Amino acid sequence: MGFDQALAQFRPVSVPAIAGAEYEARVAGLQKLMAGAGIGAVWLDASSSLTYFLGHSLGLSERIHGALIPASGQPVHISPTFEEPKLRSLLRVPGRIATWQEDEDPYALIAAEVAQIAGEGAVLALDQATPWLFAQPLQQAMAGRIVPAKPLIAALRQVKSAAEIAIIQTAMSASWQVQKAVWQNLSAGVSTTEVCAFIAAAHKAQGMKPLFAAAQFGEATAYPHGVPDPQILALGDMVLIDLGATLHGYCSDITRTYVFGTPTARQRQLWGHEQAAHAAAFKAAQIGAPCEAVDRAARDSLVAAGFGPDYAVPGLPHRTGHGLGMDIHEEPFILRGNQTPLAPGMCFSIEPMLCVYGECGIRLEDIVWMGADGPHWFCPPAASLDNPFG
Numbered sequence: 001m002g003f004d005q006a007l008a009q010f011r012p013v014s015v016p017a018i019a020g021a022e023y024e025a026r027v028a029g030l031q032k033l034m035a036g037a038g039i040g041a042v043w044l045d046a047s048s049s050l051t052y053f054l055g056h057s058l059g060l061s062e063r064i065h066g067a068l069i070p071a072s073g074q075p076v077h078i079s080p081t082f083e084e085p086k087l088r089s090l091l092r093v094p095g096r097i098a099t100w101q102e103d104e105d106p107y108a109l110i111a112a113e114v115a116q117i118a119g120e121g122a123v124l125a126l127d128q129a130t131p132w133l134f135a136q137p138l139q140q141a142m143a144g145r146i147v148p149a150k151p152l153i154a155a156l157r158q159v160k161s162a163a164e165i166a167i168i169q170t171a172m173s174a175s176w177q178v179q180k181a182v183w184q185n186l187s188a189g190v191s192t193t194e195v196c197a198f199i200a201a202a203h204k205a206q207g208m209k210p211l212f213a214a215a216q217f218g219e220a221t222a223y224p225h226g227v228p229d230p231q232i233l234a235l236g237d238m239v240l241i242d243l244g245a246t247l248h249g250y251c252s253d254i255t256r257t258y259v260f261g262t263p264t265a266r267q268r269q270l271w272g273h274e275q276a277a278h279a280a281a282f283k284a285a286q287i288g289a290p291c292e293a294v295d296r297a298a299r300d301s302l303v304a305a306g307f308g309p310d311y312a313v314p315g316l317p318h319r320t321g322h323g324l325g326m327d328i329h330e331e332p333f334i335l336r337g338n339q340t341p342l343a344p345g346m347c348f349s350i351e352p353m354l355c356v357y358g359e360c361g362i363r364l365e366d367i368v369w370m371g372a373d374g375p376h377w378f379c380p381p382a383a384s385l386d387n388p389f390g
Contacts, residue, residue, distance in 0.1 A: 012207030042120025055092030
């Protein structure tokens with residue numbers, strides 16, 4: 001069976017989206033943190049955090065638009081006047097809309113709204129995704145009363161609800177099936193371009209929005225983000241497939257590495273070291289442990305096998321993982337120095353890639369969700385080099 005026949009086997013997946021009551025609870029949680037920090041309002045730009053708290057999405061443009069969340073009360077949506085009708089049709093969380101005409105100063109409008117909803121002299125916390133194009137005039141309009149909102153936003157977004165975990169689980173299971181179909185249908189002479197096209201089409205057939213697809217063959221697998229040119233598959237090549245898609249705004253992300261054909265002793269050895277580092281990181285991911293402990297466990301495993309140390313190559317040249325949710329890379333980051341304790345509801349990748357430049361690389365990437373009893377895989381990890389999908 002080839003990719004065309006495999007594509008016909010996929011069907012749309014289904015899971016409930018985030019309900020309105022959860023958005024209201026998120027805003028209430030943010031307001032509680034704001035009150036404790038003495039912050040009058042939070043600015044949410046046209047970013048994933050706007051969608052996280054208020055449920056609607058806006059495209060980033062040269063015109064500022066987003067929302068103010070006051071420490072108490074309903075949001076105030078900020079919009080160019082001509083965009084108001086569309087914005088009103090998108091709103092899922094009630095709130096007033098304040099508008100500005102093309103020849104008016106939107107930053108003065110935002111500052112005036114902050115004073116109205118939070119009082120004169122109130123502090124405004126900025127969404128970390130706010131572009132400098134907007135942040136700099138906002139800082140001027142607020143007379144410097146600007147602080148980062150990242151600590152508040154990350155504290156909430158990095159702990160997923162049961163509804164979020166259910167969406168991510170559905171997305172991850174669907175992407176796992178795409179990964180398996182790639183492995184089952186590879187053939188000599190296929191290009192990385194063809195593989196990526198299949199990955200995108202398979203996700204669309206599942207009712208998901210393709211996010212990214214990376215296929216690397218042979219020596220190209222040694223480089224974490226690939227090489228500029230496509231490759232053609234040949235017997236004996238190491239194969240690295242990294243892919244992701246979104247469902248109800250939440251991401252999947254999964255990588256598998258294996259050999260097309262019969263592995264050499266060297267390929268088996270390298271793959272085994274990667275699998276051991278992957279397992280060590282999972283074992284270290286315990287409730288209350290700092291995020292850096294997971295990175296340390298993976299790195300220590302590779303150093304004991306003769307790689308590294310630290311970020312040296314051959315070895316692991318980057319962090320061991322990243323949080324996953326509405327953004328493909330978000331808090332918590334699994335790297336040295338991150339003392340954030342692991343808590344129930346956190347979701348993050350474990351991907352201690354073993355890079356041997358000029359030869360090959362192996363990345364086994366799986367997403368973990370933290371339960372009260374410790375770590376759980378969303379999908380089964382690779383069972384073996386010969387049968388990575390069990």
